[in-house]
Amino acid sequence: MIFAAITILSNTFHQDHGFWILNHVFVCMISQPTVSAVRHVTSRPTLATVTPPNLYSTRPNNLKLYSAQMSRRYDSRTTIFSPEGRLYQVEYAQEAIANAGTAIGILAKDGVVLACEKKVTSKLLDNDGSAEKLYHLNDQTMCAVAGMTADASILVNNARVTAQRYLKTYNEEIPCELLIKSLCDIKQGYTQHGGLRPFGVSFIYAGHDDRNEFQLFTSNPSGNYSGWKATAIGANNAAAQTLLKKDYKDEITLKEACELAIKVLSKTVDSSNLNSEKLEFATVSLGPQGVVRRIWADTDVNTLIKLTGVLEKPDEE
Structure with missing residues (x-):
C-alpha cells in the first residue's frame, strides 16, 4: 500500500499577521495498479514559508509611488501638518502669488510709494484707466496686491468695514498696524478650519498715523x-529685493523713491516696452490738510518714466 500526501495552498493572505495559511491537506491511499480509496482529512492551519510581497519596498518605482501617496495625505487639507511641519495648501497659495505681477513698496522720510506691474493679457481688453492692483482702505492707508484680485476684493471690503466701524466708535482713524492686524486675523483663520482655503493674495500696505x-x-x-523700509512681492521679487538693497x-x-521704483520695475518686469499701460503708481504723503493718498494718472507715470531715463522701446512685432 502506498500513501501520497497532496498539499493545496489557499490563496488567502492573513492581513493581521502577515503569513499565508494552509487550509486543507488531502491524503490519498493508492494501491497498485488502481486507487482503492481516497479519504479527505481536515487538518489544523499551519504556517507556510511563502514570503509575502513587500508592499513598501525601497525600490525606486515603489518609493516614488509611496512618496506621492504620502504627500497627498497632507496637501488636501489646510489643517493637516506634514511630518516636516509644513502646510502645503498655504505654500501653494504663495506659489500663486509668485506668478502674479510684481508689486513694490518703498518707505521715504516724507511719504510712501507703491508701484505695481499691470499685466495686459489681451489687446482687446478695455482699459478704462482705473487701478487694478491699488486700493484705498481709509483716509490714511492704501494697499497694493499681488495674486488673485478676486480674493483681494473680499479682504479689502473687510478692511474698509473695520476702518469705518473704528471711526464711528472712537471718532478717529484706525491706526495702520491695527487695521492690518485685523485683516491678517481673517487670513490666518482660513488656515485653521476644514473646508476653507487660504486667500491667494499678498498685500503691501502704505499708511500714516499720528503715532508712528x-x-x-x-x-x-x-x-x-511685518514692517519694511522697502520690499517687493509677486514675480521676480527676489531680483527686485536685491536691487532695493543695493540702492x-x-x-x-x-x-x-518714485525714481527708484521705476528703475527696479524696468529691470524686473518682463516687457520690452515700459509705459503707463503696464504700471500703476500711488503715493501717500502729507499736505496742508493732512494725509494725501494719490493714485497717479497715466500722464504722470509716463512723465516719471522719461525723467528717470528709462526709455520706452517699441513692441516687437
Whole structure:
C-alpha cells in the first residue's frame, strides 16, 4: 500500500499577521495498479514559508509611488501638518502669488510709494484707466496686491468695514498696524478650519498715523505681517529685493523713491516696452490738510518714466 500526501495552498493572505495559511491537506491511499480509496482529512492551519510581497519596498518605482501617496495625505487639507511641519495648501497659495505681477513698496522720510506691474493679457481688453492692483482702505492707508484680485476684493471690503466701524466708535482713524492686524486675523483663520482655503493674495500696505507716522507693511496668505523700509512681492521679487538693497538709502525722499521704483520695475518686469499701460503708481504723503493718498494718472507715470531715463522701446512685432 502506498500513501501520497497532496498539499493545496489557499490563496488567502492573513492581513493581521502577515503569513499565508494552509487550509486543507488531502491524503490519498493508492494501491497498485488502481486507487482503492481516497479519504479527505481536515487538518489544523499551519504556517507556510511563502514570503509575502513587500508592499513598501525601497525600490525606486515603489518609493516614488509611496512618496506621492504620502504627500497627498497632507496637501488636501489646510489643517493637516506634514511630518516636516509644513502646510502645503498655504505654500501653494504663495506659489500663486509668485506668478502674479510684481508689486513694490518703498518707505521715504516724507511719504510712501507703491508701484505695481499691470499685466495686459489681451489687446482687446478695455482699459478704462482705473487701478487694478491699488486700493484705498481709509483716509490714511492704501494697499497694493499681488495674486488673485478676486480674493483681494473680499479682504479689502473687510478692511474698509473695520476702518469705518473704528471711526464711528472712537471718532478717529484706525491706526495702520491695527487695521492690518485685523485683516491678517481673517487670513490666518482660513488656515485653521476644514473646508476653507487660504486667500491667494499678498498685500503691501502704505499708511500714516499720528503715532508712528509713515509706515510700510506686507502680509502673506498665512496671516503673517511685518514692517519694511522697502520690499517687493509677486514675480521676480527676489531680483527686485536685491536691487532695493543695493540702492535704498535711509534718508531717501519721496521723489527719489518714485525714481527708484521705476528703475527696479524696468529691470524686473518682463516687457520690452515700459509705459503707463503696464504700471500703476500711488503715493501717500502729507499736505496742508493732512494725509494725501494719490493714485497717479497715466500722464504722470509716463512723465516719471522719461525723467528717470528709462526709455520706452517699441513692441516687437
